Amino acid sequence: METYHEPLKLELPRLEALMHKVASVHGANHPKLKDMESILVALKAELLSHLEKEESILFPLMQSIYDAYDKKTPMTVVAHCGSVNNPIRRMEMEHDEAGQALRELRQLSKDFQPPSDACNSYRVLLVGLQALEQDLHRHIHLENAVLHPLTSRMEQEVSQK
Numbered sequence: 001m002e003t004y005h006e007p008l009k010l011e012l013p014r015l016e017a018l019m020h021k022v023a024s025v026h027g028a029n030h031p032k033l034k035d036m037e038s039i040l041v042a043l044k045a046e047l048l049s050h051l052e053k054e055e056s057i058l059f060p061l062m063q064s065i066y067d068a069y070d071k072k073t074p075m076t077v078v079a080h081c082g083s084v085n086n087p088i089r090r091m092e093m094e095h096d097e098a099g100q101a102l103r104e105l106r107q108l109s110k111d112f113q114p115p116s117d118a119c120n121s122y123r124v125l126l127v128g129l130q131a132l133e134q135d136l137h138r139h140i141h142l143e144n145a146v147l148h149p150l151t152s153r154m155e156q157e158v159s160q161k
């Protein structure tokens with residue numbers, strides 16, 4: 001959460017404000033900026049909701065699975081959602097949706113390349129969007145490829161005790 005969630009909660013509002021500023025100034029000459037702004041606003045809302053669900057539902061459940069696994073005891077917490085795989089599936093669907101939004105931002109910005117008339121704010125925005133994409137890809141990969149499968153296997157082991 002410190003590595004990915006907290007920085008994301010700070011970066012998304014910053015990028016949204018910068019996007020609004022750039023779209024207001026350059027939108028007439030670069031109409032795709034309005035589309036990018038809509039995508040970013042929606043992505044921010046979806047990601048902040050996603051982070052809240054992870055922090056309030058998924059991560060506490062994962063922690064209880066890790067605790068039971070470490071102590072070699074059965075789970076003492078019963079998940080209201082059944083298996084941890086249910087919220088994991090939902091989170092991974094949301095990861096896919098975020099990935100699609102990032103692809104659209106990349107496409108609309110022509111791979112985050114500033115146009116010749118871009119001001120410094122426009123350039124900073126594109127650098128920020130590219131960094132967001134890279135960070136989210138790392139974040140999502142870590143969860144989808146490492147954290148989720150590991151937790152699923154641990155839950156299976158502790159539920160067999």
